[in-house]
Amino acid sequence: MTSSLIKNICVYGAGALGGAIAAKLAKAEGTQTQISVVARGAHLEAIRAGGISLWEADADRPIIASMAATADAGELPPQDLVVTGLKGHQLAAAVPGIAKLLHSGTRVVMILNGVPWWYFHRDRQSGHAEHQMKELDPNGDLWRLIGPERIIGCVAYQGAEVIAPGEVKLSNNGHFILGEPSGETTADIEAIAALLQQAGVNISISSRIRDDIWSKLMGNAAFNPISALTLGLMSDIMDDPALAAMVGQVMSEVKAVAEALGSQIAMSIEERLERSRQIGPVRTSMLQDLLAGKALEITPLVGVLVALGRLTNVPTPVSATILALVTQLDRKNQQSAD
Structure with a gap:
């Protein structure tokens, strides 16, 4: 695949991140x-009426972008990139819609926090290659109808x-x-990265995408649930010594599970905590x-961390x-809400 062969692109789930990339x-x-x-x-x-208005950081006016928009993926032709x-x-509930967009060569970029459903596909680090996580894909529909081989x-x-x-x-x-599950730098990933860079999206390609997944999860597994439980901003959490200590404990558990699965997280817990204090x-x-x-x-963010702790015999009590x-x-x- 080259970027010139990517003619049709669908963003499935055009909320905050998806909407920004679509615009x-x-x-x-x-x-x-x-x-x-x-x-x-x-x-x-x-979006149908006026497109997506995208406010970039520190912009004094938005980018306004028009595009086709639908609630039914079946109304769209097969896509080269989703x-x-x-x-x-x-994701599990969206499988039928996503599957309607696929042709034999479609690649799917999934922007995800936490451990993704395809994590063990072509994994040479953990000893659990092709293991499927029912917590993320209860009926195996993502694996069967989307296919981990399509995923970037x-x-x-x-x-x-x-x-x-x-x-x-x-x-x-x-x-x-971006990263191929295999770690390879393929023509597909290079073409997709080039297209996104041309659109003004800051992109890098990783040969060890699982390391990047765990590095991001160190923050998400701690701050997301603690913020929901306390209604606190990240700065509120880091200003509270007891909560900041809890963040460090969760980060230590994430790092231990990641390393048990063969991943490498270069940043220490102390360095990560200090960086978190700067976020605001x-x-x-x-x-x-x-x-x-x-x-x-x-x-x-949390459930799979605990499940993988059990798989690797790594305690995750916090x-x-x-x-x-x-x-x-x-x-x-x-x-x-109901």
């Missing part, structure tokens, strides 16, 4: 790609929020890391979802306690 791709100059999005509700109607902006706990992993360091229907705001100049008053995605009455992204608490919080929050 940048739609506004990219010098490409002949057709951009479409799958969205729902008021956000979908706003980018999913869904969270891990939303993606780790995102990009703060983003839907601030109104059809309107997305970025909080920083982000960075996205950020509202995590899980806290955003809690306040909006949405289901929380618990399993990919994460297991947080998992129990945030699961009950999510249950009560959903009951209130």
Whole structure:
């Protein structure tokens, strides 16, 4: 695959991150790609009416990008590239729609926090190659109907929020890391990276995408559930000695499980905590979802960590306690929303 052969791109789940990438791709100059999005509700109607308004960090006016938008992926032709902006706990329900977009050569870039469902595909580090995690893919539909061989992993360091229907705001100049599960630098990943870079997306390619997944999870597994449980911003958490210590304990558990699976995290816990203190008053995605009455992204961030701790015989007592608490919080929050 070359970038010139990528003619049709669909962003499935055009929320904060997905909407930002769709807008940048739609506004990219010098490409002949057709951009479409799958969205729902008021956000979908706003995109249909006026496109996506994307506020880049520190911008005084938004980028406004028009594109085809639908709630039914079956209305779209087969795509050369699908980018999913869904969270891990939303993917299983979206499989039928995503599958409608695929042809024999379609590649799928999944922007995910936490451990992804395809993690063990072509994995030469852990000793558990091709192991399927029922926690993330209960019926095996992702593995069977999408297929791990199509996937290009993606780790995102990009703060983003839907601030109104059809309107997305970025909080920083982000960075996205792409990686083939095999670790190879293929023609496909080079073409996709080039296309995204041309659209103004900051991209790098990793030969060890699992290391990048665990490095990001060190923060997400701690800050997301603790922020939901306390209604605290990241700065609030780091300013509280007891909570900051808990963050460090979760990070230590993440690092231990990662290393048991053959991954390498270069940054020490102390360095990661110090970096976290510099982030400031950020509202995590899980806290955003809690306040909006949405289901929380618990399993990919915490549940699978605990499950992989069992698989590798690595104790995760703090994460297991947080998992129990945030699961009950999510249950009560959903009951209130209903």
